[in-house]
Amino acid sequence: MEPIDAAVILQHLIDPEICIRCNTCEATCPVGAITHDARNYVVDAAACNLCMACIPPCPTGSIDNWRTMPRAVAYSVAAQFGWDVLPAELKPEELAAAGVSALDIPAEAAPAAVAEAEGEGVFSAADCAAVIPPWSAAHPYANLYGPRASEKFVIASVAGNVRVTEVGREYDTHHIVLDFGAMPFPVLEGQSIGIVPPGLDAEGRPHHPRQYSIASARNGERPGYNNVSLTVKRVLEDHQGRPVRGVASNYLCDLEVGEKVRVIGPFGTSFLMPNHPKSSIVMICTGTGSAPMRAMTEWRRRLRKSGKFEGGKLMLFFGARTKEELPYFGPLGNLPKDFIDINFAFSRTPGQPRRYVQDLMRARGPDLAPLVADPNAYFYVCGLKAMEEGVVLALRDVAREGGLDWDIAGPALRREGRLHLETY
Ligand SMILES: Cc1cc2nc3c(=O)[nH]c(=O)nc-3n(C[C@H](O)[C@H](O)[C@H](O)COP(=O)(O)OP(=O)(O)OC[C@H]3O[C@@H](n4cnc5c(N)ncnc54)[C@H](O)[C@@H]3O)c2cc1C
Numbered sequence: 223m224e225p226i227d228a229a230v231i232l233q234h235l236i237d238p239e240i241c242i243r244c245n246t247c248e249a250t251c252p253v254g255a256i257t258h259d260a261r262n263y264v265v266d267a268a269a270c271n272l273c274m275a276c277i278p279p280c281p282t283g284s285i286d287n288w289r290t291m292p293r294a295v296a297y298s299v300a301a302q303f304g305w306d307v308l309p310a311e312l313k314p315e316e317l318a319a320a321g322v323s324a325l326d327i328p329a330e331a332a333p334a335a336v337a338e339a340e341g342e343g344v345f346s347a348a349d350c351a352a353v354i355p356p357w358s359a360a361h362p363y364a365n366l367y368g369p370r371a372s373e374k375f376v377i378a379s380v381a382g383n384v385r386v387t388e389v390g391r392e393y394d395t396h397h398i399v400l401d402f403g404a405m406p407f408p409v410l411e412g413q414s415i416g417i418v419p420p421g422l423d424a425e426g427r428p429h430h431p432r433q434y435s436i437a438s439a440r441n442g443e444r445p446g447y448n449n450v451s452l453t454v455k456r457v458l459e460d461h462q463g464r465p466v467r468g469v470a471s472n473y474l475c476d477l478e479v480g481e482k483v484r485v486i487g488p489f490g491t492s493f494l495m496p497n498h499p500k501s502s503i504v505m506i507c508t509g510t511g512s513a514p515m516r517a518m519t520e521w522r523r524r525l526r527k528s529g530k531f532e533g534g535k536l537m538l539f540f541g542a543r544t545k546e547e548l549p550y551f552g553p554l555g556n557l558p559k560d561f562i563d564i565n566f567a568f569s570r571t572p573g574q575p576r577r578y579v580q581d582l583m584r585a586r587g588p589d590l591a592p593l594v595a596d597p598n599a600y601f602y603v604c605g606l607k608a609m610e611e612g613v614v615l616a617l618r619d620v621a622r623e624g625g626l627d628w629d630i631a632g633p634a635l636r637r638e639g640r641l642h643l644e645t646y
């Protein structure tokens with residue numbers, strides 16, 4: 223790793239052309255070196271210590287860019303916010319003009335620095351999150367169709383679009399089926415796709431793609447068809463509650479059957495389900511975070527129906543403000559109790575105390591702790607960013623209550639690809 227006061231640095235940069243603004247890197251960086259505005263995700267050279275923790279989780283590889291730069295003229299955060307493309311490497315003569323000799327140029331950033339990012343004293347959910355898939359996960363295909371305008375993309379047809387939360391409520395979530403026709407688009411449960419909304423943004427540039435988790439099983443929303451389903455919440459207010467009309471979510475929720483949609487991806491190589499017999503899955507989600515959980519549940523249900531697979535436990539902790547806001551509430555209730563153990567948490571049911579998924583996890587602690595200890599049990603968390611820390615803390619408390627040493631159990635979850643976080 224370069225000393226912080228070196229005259230020449232290996233500057234860590236994000237390629238704005240490929241980045242799909244998924245926030246994974248910002249959530250992963252242990253030192254808060256990554257930030258974003260409405261346009262770009264960027265790395266602050268003054269804060270980045272080249273620890274490499276953000277590299278494996280990035281679904282597009284856009285995070286893995288490096289430039290040899292004289293520290294004095296390193297690209298500022300403000301400059302990076304303005305980029306549409308990455309600047310080229312400085313030529314040797316440009317470096318020489320800045321007083322940099324070949325001897326000053328730093329070696330590749332050392333991947334061994336990853337270890338330094340782990341095991342820090344302060345609790346962080348991201349520290350426990352795995353960046354590798356379960357050992358028995360099927361091989362995922364990723365980035366088959368890329369975000370660059372010059373790259374290939376797929377045009378899918380809308381095969382269905384239905385509202386899955388109660389009509390008349392402010393919370394409007396749609397189940398959307400996209401059909402790829404003859405184009406190959408292999409996906410696994412837990413992966414996501416990118417939707418490229420048509421038109422231009424306020425600055426006249428094409429909209430950047432938005433990511434949506436696949437809500438269907440690997441063999442299609444309709445088995446044997448080349449299609450996927452998505453669970454899309456219509457964004458009508460921003461995270462601060464101010465009125466806004468989200469570009470991609472409104473575009474998707476308003477699509478009519480037969481319309482064409484530009485799709486890239488698939489993305490994601492670690493939030494994948496285990497495939498070995500007797501493996502257990504614990505799913506913890508809020509809102510549209512239910513999409514990958516629906517996909518995993520449906521794949522297990524199809525396997526069970528075929529009689530070809532002996533699954534372990536399937537546990538679901540699902541939070542929403544009210545049951546009317548819960549996508550797929552009806553169909554979930556129809557699943558056999560010996561197939562899936564469902565726990566609903568509602569935080570705004572009139573006349574009822576507020577309950578969050580963390581509360582239910584603590585209440586089910588005696589059932590969860592053995593799963594934390596079980597190397598065949600895998601945990602998946604998806605939904606609102608705000609839930610992440612609380613859920614992992616609840617898991618830690620449950621483990622401790624169950625007599626486990628979290629300092630051993632927590633790192634094992636990460637190391638063995640057993641705790642997966644996807645929040646946005
Ligand atoms: C890995 C991953 C998987 C995702 N899966 C899903 C999914 O399955 N279903 C789904 O609906 N979304 C999912 N998202 C979120 C999705 O990618 C978009 O961010 C979301 O639909 C908003 O996009 P937009 O174009 O409508 O809003 P934008 O036009 O991008 O944003 C408009 C404003 O709304 C704010 N905003 C953005 N997202 C939200 C939100 N979710 N709630 C409130 N305010 C918001 C923005 O900060 C901005 O101020 C996922 C994101 C990631 C990274």
Ligand code: SF4
Nearest residue numbers: 241242244245247280
């Ligand atoms: S695509 Fe990669 S670089 Fe862009 S926000 Fe996601 S993790 Fe970060």
Ligand code: SF4
Nearest residue numbers: 251270271273274276
């Ligand atoms: S290399 Fe490490 S410090 Fe730098 S941005 Fe990535 S996670 Fe943060």
